Amino acid sequence: MTRDGQAVGAVGKSRPGWRPDRLRQQREAHGLTLEGAGEQLREVARAAGLAVPAANFQTLWQHEQGEVYPGPHYRRAYCLLYRATEPELGFRNALPDEARKLKFTESSEPHNGAHVLAVERALLQLSPGTEDTDGRGIQQRILDAWKRRHTGGDPNKPTLMMVGGYAGSGKSEFARFISQLTGWPVLDKDPITRPLVERLLVEMGSDPNDRHTDLYREKVRPLEYQCLLETAYANIDCAISTVLTAPFIAEITDPRWMRRLINRCEARGVTVAVVWIQCDIDTMYEYISFRSAARDSWKLQNWDAYAVGIDPELRPVVPHLVVDNRLGAAISLTDQVRQVFGTVFQ
Numbered sequence: 001m002t003r004d005g006q007a008v009g010a011v012g013k014s015r016p017g018w019r020p021d022r023l024r025q026q027r028e029a030h031g032l033t034l035e036g037a038g039e040q041l042r043e044v045a046r047a048a049g050l051a052v053p054a055a056n057f058q059t060l061w062q063h064e065q066g067e068v069y070p071g072p073h074y075r076r077a078y079c080l081l082y083r084a085t086e087p088e089l090g091f092r093n094a095l096p097d098e099a100r101k102l103k104f105t106e107s108s109e110p111h112n113g114a115h116v117l118a119v120e121r122a123l124l125q126l127s128p129g130t131e132d133t134d135g136r137g138i139q140q141r142i143l144d145a146w147k148r149r150h151t152g153g154d155p156n157k158p159t160l161m162m163v164g165g166y167a168g169s170g171k172s173e174f175a176r177f178i179s180q181l182t183g184w185p186v187l188d189k190d191p192i193t194r195p196l197v198e199r200l201l202v203e204m205g206s207d208p209n210d211r212h213t214d215l216y217r218e219k220v221r222p223l224e225y226q227c228l229l230e231t232a233y234a235n236i237d238c239a240i241s242t243v244l245t246a247p248f249i250a251e252i253t254d255p256r257w258m259r260r261l262i263n264r265c266e267a268r269g270v271t272v273a274v275v276w277i278q279c280d281i282d283t284m285y286e287y288i289s290f291r292s293a294a295r296d297s298w299k300l301q302n303w304d305a306y307a308v309g310i311d312p313e314l315r316p317v318v319p320h321l322v323v324d325n326r327l328g329a330a331i332s333l334t335d336q337v338r339q340v341f342g343t344v345f346q
Helices: 021-029 034-048 057-065 072-082 113-123 135-148 171-182 189-203 214-236 255-267 281-291 294-301 303-308 326-345
Strands: 159-164 186-188 242-245 271-278 321-324
Touching: 021 057, 021 072, 034 057, 034 072, 072 281, 072 326, 113 135, 113 326, 135 159, 135 171, 135 271, 159 171, 171 186, 171 242, 171 271, 171 326, 186 189, 186 214, 189 214, 214 242, 214 255, 255 271, 281 294, 281 303, 281 326, 294 303, 321 326
Parallel strands: 159 242, 159 271, 186 242, 271 321
Antiparallel strands: none
């Protein structure tokens, strides 16, 4: 497996709906040579803040010939370059009801009708996971925060948005997208707690990348989440809306834990919105493989044992919203919405 190569081999090549000839058709329709397409792929990836692919002409030729399935960073860059979705570019079959056309008129006006439509389209990904979830209310709150971040104030109560999901599901990407829309700060467990967790594990005689032993689960993980929650409470006590992202596997399935969190927030006039990122195992494997984080080494080396513990039907025990990121569909859409807005997100 190579990072700039395409990472997933058999997983990608067996993906239903892969039509490599469509990449060549798109390139030729845009009047690009392989070298020109590679240059533009690097440019759009750099502009979007994505991992920049090498995109040499040999690799692009392999993609078009079906010899190598593009990894996630290539697919995201291709979608941005050709302003198309993964199904339209022949990377996979479309999910049911997946948005496949994103044709918006660009404008120098920051909040014109097309921009509002783009945000509303993206927020439709936040579908109610339970009947008693106010999905439309949360969507409107995010939209209001986006509209008002440049005009001085949001009339809604502060919001704590918890974005949870398994490793590699896309939760950090989606949390950053919400932050870019609303201006709400993101508190991501890994960058906040990792230095402390790694040092603590070493001091206790374990591997700094241990995330699977009883020592980590019983002695370190509770402190890790406590640090994250205390950081979030510091914002809540100042009435600052916040996007909080971590797996939250144990927490969202514990009614008492969730009730304590909700009660504390409500006592301070803060609304809790729980978002679960749904994803398939193959896509999670692909993204974990691509990011090559040291903390994921055990997962990758023992993937079958790790995957047994993944429950695709897991959902929070409280009212929640679900983002369907199977096959990376939701993250692909947020990439395109970011591109439509351009300087609005700067």
